[in-house]
Amino acid sequence: MFEVELIDVSKRFGEVTAVDHVSIGVKKNEFYSILGPSGCGKTTTLRIIAGFEESDDGVLKLGGKEANDVPPYKRNVGIVFQHLALFPHMSVFDNIAFGLRMAKMPMDETRKRVEQSLELVDLQGLGGRRINQLSGGQKQRVGIARALVREPGVILLDEPLGPLDLKIRQHMQLELKRIQKQVGTTFIYVTHDQGEALTMSDTVAVMNNGRVEQIGSPREIYDRPATRFVANFIGETNFLPGILQTDGVFVCKTLGCPVLVEGARKSVGDGVLSIRPERVIIGSSLDGLDNLFEAVIEELVYHGSHVSVSAKIGEELTLKIRANPAVPLKIGGATRVGWNRADATVITLGNE
């Protein structure tokens, strides 16, 4: 059973469809990310789960029960807002205690729980501070503590690390992961930063233009993108257009020759082959690769840990490749590139 479930949920704002028949299932104690560019509908989806927007169609279930008509203050959902929305007229303690006060918890119990919260987010002893006396990172932690203290079934996080500096952001990512594991609550995390989503999540749902393009583990999303959008949005990739035949052979248009691909496919037809720059081997160690081609090096850029190469195969295809700096390459030189069939993914257009 899912902790949070959206079944075919849609939401329109006038002419614009912000959320388009979205179905999502979040399991208990999962770290679940919704990833996508701005305007893809991820924040609206989150707000529907929170109860700040009503869906036009579809069903929302919280803890297995239908929750479409339940007002936000009756849902057992904690929220960490993008700009935190801390109560400016209250102290840190009062901010965190607010939810417990609303639940009419007795004072000593409240105090104990707030202290525990402060310890959990590493802010012990700062209960008396006013909000405007805190740093960005500290405010983040108060926001998290405030959402957690009521022990809700699920915590929603709306791009909470956006406004932070890089170093603090990286630190907070680890902190969030630690807190989630320690408390054992379901986290639904909305972000446009694919690095964040990949490092922190158990499951990622990629959204674009209101639709869910793919749901899977970070590895699945990265290695086996289901659509061109997912392949392009997460990391970098090369697209080779062509046709997937029923015999499992992919005939690449730009290469003019067949490419071996992995596995039996259910759908055939027009599509693209997605191969990531770091999966293409160039120059050496090419023995035994499934696919091998002659190439000419057009560009070389040194990045310290790797070299990015632009290599031209035939007349029409230029591949972006990430190469080991130890491999001897020079511009204009002829070389060979290749990859194993397992390293590439075919995306048929019918699937998108």
Place this chain on the structure above:
Amino acid sequence: MRRSPKTNAGLLASPTVVYLAIFFFAPFAIVLLYSFGMIDIFRQLRPVFTFEYYFEFFSSVVPGVFARSLLMAFATTVACLLLGYPMAYHIAVKSVRRKETLLLLVIIPFWVSFLLRTYALMTILDVNGIINVMLSNLGLISKPLSLIYNPQAVLLGMVYNYLPFMILPLYASMEKLDKSLLEAAGSLGAGPMRSFLRVTLPLTRSGIGAGSILVFVPAVGEFIIPQLLGGTESFMVGNLIWTLFLKARNLWFGSAVSIILIALVILIIGLYMKYISRGEEMAI
């Protein structure tokens, strides 16, 4: 199902709407009824409708009073504009360090009511006021100057009270002025006078318009200043209405006069709104 937002809005707005309907708009309806003679002296509603009180308006000296009020309001507006424009310009453009303080100094008179400010002028202009007493003590005059109870005193009082109303909108429009435009004009060969006429003045048009309306419209119906500082030749619409209602108890004619005043105000404001929107169209 949750309560619709429209009912929420309705509930929140209704006390104010009801209050204003009863105590602001309904009274004006009653004025209208009185002006058409539909309410009699026994406070009964009559199915009578007459224009006689409006006709009385045209046959009496009242149009002269209106004309004088319009003239005085116009003179006040022009004077405030001429006197206030350089001040606003100085604060907005020239003073850099003290701008906030100067602006505060312009706003402070707003906090003193017209009544008090007019009385302050009285203490200076009156027969027993500061000027007369000082001059006679210095032996410069043998009998007191009549500085008060004449149209000049009224104009002075009007300008004195309404000047801040002109300065603030002017300041606002000058604040938004891009100083580099003036520098550009200068670099293209325009002297200070030409820059002013061709660049500054047109760009502060909205401030001039707003300030003029803020002065002119209330000035037409002004009561306190002509009453305290003016004599019989300074009788304005405000004084007329006061006399009709509180002295002569002529509620019907007074209502007609008031309706005409309101119509005049609405006309002026309507023309002004048209002027602004046309200006915006031209700007596009």
Place this chain on the structure above:
Amino acid sequence: MKKLGDKILAGYSGLMFAFLYVPILLMVIFSFNDSRLLAVWRGFSLRWYESLMADPTVWAAFYNSIWVGALTAGVSMVLGTMTAFVMVRYSFRGKSLLDSALYFPIVIPEITEALSLLLFYVFTGIPLGGVTVVIGHIAFAISFALIVIRARLVGFDRSVEEAAKSLGANELRTFFHVTLPIILPGVIAGGLLAFTVSYDDFIKTAFTAGPGFQTLPLRIYAMASRGGVSPELNALATVTLVVSLMLAVVRLRLSKTQS
């Protein structure tokens, strides 16, 4: 050349500021003059203030000005806040009509409002007195309070309200625990403006007070139009002035706390 022009302009400005302030300053100064005459300084004295304080009708007028102002402020704050919410957060048919209607009291000449209220009371037979004065003041002051409160509400970040709701507070509790404390400075500023508008009001009060009810402006006018200038009147005017200025300073402080 340019510098000279700037200096002349600055000098002119200074002169105009003097023009604005000198009459008021002289009025205040001469209320402390130990002499009946308004222009010759005889010495510092509080005698005119003492005679004011000994005058029960002055106290009555002062008391009336205060309670009328306080009641006007209270009602205007509540109604103004409710209306501000409607205007800022909801959209509906007829909203712009309501918006214009709310500006009417500010735009219409005060004397026409005054006489309309008088006719209303005459027609409905309500006797004139303190109550009729307050009613008229509130009708006028709501629009002023509304402007101030509305401005405070426009920039309000609603995510704190959503946060409160996510923590279990329903609409009413969210308002009282979160929204109201945050907009309170603006609400109070609106109330102070309403108080000032009522406290300084002359015309509407004159028309609706009837024979037995007096406020400070009414008293000042009565003294000025009958007896002309006098040091007692200077003293009374100064007292009235000081209250107005104090209110304005508090209002200014409150608007500054909006960060």
